[in-house]
Amino acid sequence: MSRTVIAQGTFDILHPGHVHYLEEAAAMGDELYVIVARKANVDHKEAPVCPASQRRDVVGALEAVDEALLGHEEDIFVPIEEIDPDVIALGHDQHHDADAIRTALEGRGVDCEVRRASAREPAADDEILSTRLIIDRILERRG
Numbered sequence: 835m836s837r838t839v840i841a842q843g844t845f846d847i848l849h850p851g852h853v854h855y856l857e858e859a860a861a862m863g864d865e866l867y868v869i870v871a872r873k874a875n876v877d878h879k880e881a882p883v884c885p886a887s888q889r890r891d892v893v894g895a896l897e898a899v900d901e902a903l904l905g906h907e908e909d910i911f912v913p914i915e916e917i918d919p920d921v922i923a924l925g926h927d928q929h930h931d932a933d934a935i936r937t938a939l940e941g942r943g944v945d946c947e948v949r950r951a952s953a954r955e956p957a958a959d960d961e962i963l964s965t966r967l968i969i970d971r972i973l974e975r976r977g
């Protein structure tokens with residue numbers, strides 16, 4: 835039987851850390867859906883620069899991704915209920931607590947595994963593996 839995986843994030847300015855995460859998530863099953871966070875739900879860091887539909891379209895163009903979709907504005911469990919995945923792959927530094935998500939999923943009647951993906955090992959000393967660090971570098975050099 836085909837196994838469906840969900841990954842999620844802001845994906846404002848793509849970098850190799852995102853590719854690593856999405857390839858690892860894709861390898862956890864057969865079909866990878868990616869939920870792209872709405873600006874209103876990115877409240878733990880600076881708001882994304884790029885519009886949500888642009889972030890979705892660029893993530894959706896990656897080879898590892900079968901379908902990228904915009905997240906729900908108010909209830910992050912609505913897309914999960916619709917997709918009914920076998921696995922949710924949390925990013926290595928995503929602030930969500932895996933046990934809290936497991937409990938919430940149980941409460942909503944969704945039976946799925948919650949796994950934590952790994953961080954990318956930098957392939958070179960000068961790789962920039964964070965959107966915030968890319969923006970900081972741009973501001974340093976061009977600001």
Ligand SMILES: Cc1cc2nc3c(=O)[nH]c(=O)nc-3n(C[C@H](O)[C@H](O)[C@H](O)COP(=O)(O)O)c2cc1C
Pocket residue numbers: 842843844845869870871872873875876877904905906907909910911912913914922924925928929930935
């Ligand atoms: C299982 C799961 C489902 C999510 N679904 C949504 C969603 O439907 N809509 C949304 O705006 N954010 C959703 N998010 C939240 C974002 O994907 C994200 O974690 C956060 O807003 C952005 O931070 P990050 O890029 O540091 O992870 C979800 C997060 C998780 C862990």
Ligand SMILES: Nc1ncnc2c1ncn2[C@@H]1O[C@H](COP(=O)(O)OP(=O)(O)OP(=O)(O)O)[C@@H](O)[C@H]1O
Pocket residue numbers: 842843844845846850851852854855879924925926927928952953954963964965966967
């Ligand atoms: N270097 C990395 N290695 C592995 N996964 C990563 C890496 N960077 C980001 N990810 C994962 O990609 C997903 C989306 O990340 P996000 O859009 O928050 O990018 P980010 O570069 O971490 O952003 P910022 O640096 O602005 O916080 C998250 O699940 C995150 O854990």
